[in-house]
Amino acid sequence: MHVELTDTEIIRRILQGEQALYAQLVQKYQQYVFTLVLRFTDNREDAEELSQDIFVKAYRSLADFRGDAKFSTWLYTIVRTSCITFLRKKKLDTTSIDNERTLTQLENRESGFNANTIEQKSKHAMVNTAIRLLSPDDAQLITLFYKGEQTLEEIGRIMGLEPNTVKVKLHRARHRLKEKMEKHFSYEVQDIQSD
Amino acid sequence: MRYKTYKVTSYLYFDDPKVNGMNTEQPMELRLWDYIDGHCSPTEKSAIEELLATNREWQQKHRELLNIQQLLSSSELEAPSMRFTKNVMDEIARYHVAPATKTYVNKNVIRGIGAFFITMIIGVLTILFTQFKWSFGAGSGGSDNLNQQIDRIGIDRLNSFNYARIFNNTYIIVFLSIAVISGFMLLDMYLQQKKQPS
Numbered sequence: 001m002h003v004e005l006t007d008t009e010i011i012r013r014i015l016q017g018e019q020a021l022y023a024q025l026v027q028k029y030q031q032y033v034f035t036l037v038l039r040f041t042d043n044r045e046d047a048e049e050l051s052q053d054i055f056v057k058a059y060r061s062l063a064d065f066r067g068d069a070k071f072s073t074w075l076y077t078i079v080r081t082s083c084i085t086f087l088r089k090k091k092l093d094t095t096s097i098d099n100e101r102t103l104t105q106l107e108n109r110e111s112g113f114n115a116n117t118i119e120q121k122s123k124h125a126m127v128n129t130a131i132r133l134l135s136p137d138d139a140q141l142i143t144l145f146y147k148g149e150q151t152l153e154e155i156g157r158i159m160g161l162e163p164n165t166v167k168v169k170l171h172r173a174r175h176r177l178k179e180k181m182e183k184h185f186s187y188e189v190q191d192i193q194s195d
Numbered sequence: 196m197r198y199k200t201y202k203v204t205s206y207l208y209f210d211d212p213k214v215n216g217m218n219t220e221q222p223m224e225l226r227l228w229d230y231i232d233g234h235c236s237p238t239e240k241s242a243i244e245e246l247l248a249t250n251r252e253w254q255q256k257h258r259e260l261l262n263i264q265q266l267l268s269s270s271e272l273e274a275p276s277m278r279f280t281k282n283v284m285d286e287i288a289r290y291h292v293a294p295a296t297k298t299y300v301n302k303n304v305i306r307g308i309g310a311f312f313i314t315m316i317i318g319v320l321t322i323l324f325t326q327f328k329w330s331f332g333a334g335s336g337g338s339d340n341l342n343q344q345i346d347r348i349g350i351d352r353l354n355s356f357n358y359a360r361i362f363n364n365t366y367i368i369v370f371l372s373i374a375v376i377s378g379f380m381l382l383d384m385y386l387q388q389k390k391q392p393s
Binding site: 019032034038044056146147167175177 | 225228267272279283
């Protein structure tokens with residue numbers, strides 16, 4: 001009978017020398033990490049390379065994982081710091097969308113984008129595309145909350161914020177996402193709301 | 196009537212968009228999101244459920260937010276390439292897991308080194324102070340005369356102080372030798388650590 005190992009148990013055995021077990025952790029979290037990284041990078045190649053670096057970094061620091069938080073929370077903290085370092089190197093603007101200058105830059109990024117060019121008009125594609133139009137912080141926050149299975153406290157730990165601040169930021173991110181969807185996917189949004 | 200409503204049921208104040216021209220969307224949305232996420236108190240939850248049962252605007256906004264909630268919850272994760280796991284495992288095969296910092300940074304050793312140097316400093320200062328002769332001549336006048344005499348004596352003593360006595364002292368030489376040797380040993384350890392491949 002196959003007993004699924006917990007993350008803590010897997011880590012304990014990896015530290016005892018069973019390096020091959022790390023593949024289980026990679027397979028379990030690769031999509032989450034890749035999705036989070038894609039919120040910060042412009043292309044899949046950079047996202048994949050950065051995601052691989054993150055897993056290697058996590059492996060090399062495995063002994064420092066104390067187990068007082070979930071492994072996913074610890075891993076996503078590494079994701080966030082690595083992404084911010086990556087963006088600093090690429091000299092992209094990571095300030096909040098509340099900054100008017102950033103808002104102007106983001107609007108310019110969107111100007112070349114036309115909802116009618118999307119071939120696949122499924123709801124999932126629409127949502128993912130709309131999330132990509134958000135600032136990296138907003139996109140990562142939404143992904144951590146909805147797909148990363150992180151609580152407000154855990155997200156606060158990852159992003160270095162108080163839980164109440166996370167709650168307010170999440171609300172604003174959702175509000176902006178709604179605006180993006182209404183602006184770029186007005187027909188699809190109307191279809192959904194009429195359901 | 197409006198003011199009476201405001202006093203008795205203050206949450207309804209925000210429902211009237213005509214009141215002070217306020218934007219009533221934000222508070223309603225924030226409260227509804229708290230309700231949907233399950234973050235509101237039982238009192239707030241009952242209040243919102245009552246509003247949802249009776250207020251059409253709240254019902255419509257709730258439906259709208261639930262649609263967004265459902266879209267976000269059902270959004271798909273992006274998948275990396277098929278070789279992703281293999282690439283990571285190939286990369287980590289070159290490394291060993293670094294030991295936890297607590298295993299090679301022994302705080303007791305650091306405390307010991309710190310205590311040693313503090314002891315040395317205290318020892319040097321003690322020996323220095325014991326070289327002074329802290330006796331003063333009797334004062335003849337008021338406090339001003341006494342202070343002047345003390346100042347003169349102090350300056351005389353400093354000028355006549357034999358510094359060579361300190362550096363010829365055996366204890367001082369031993370302390371300084373140990374300090375210099377310890378310093379070289381620590382420098383060597385630091386340089387060895389830097390040389391090792393990361």
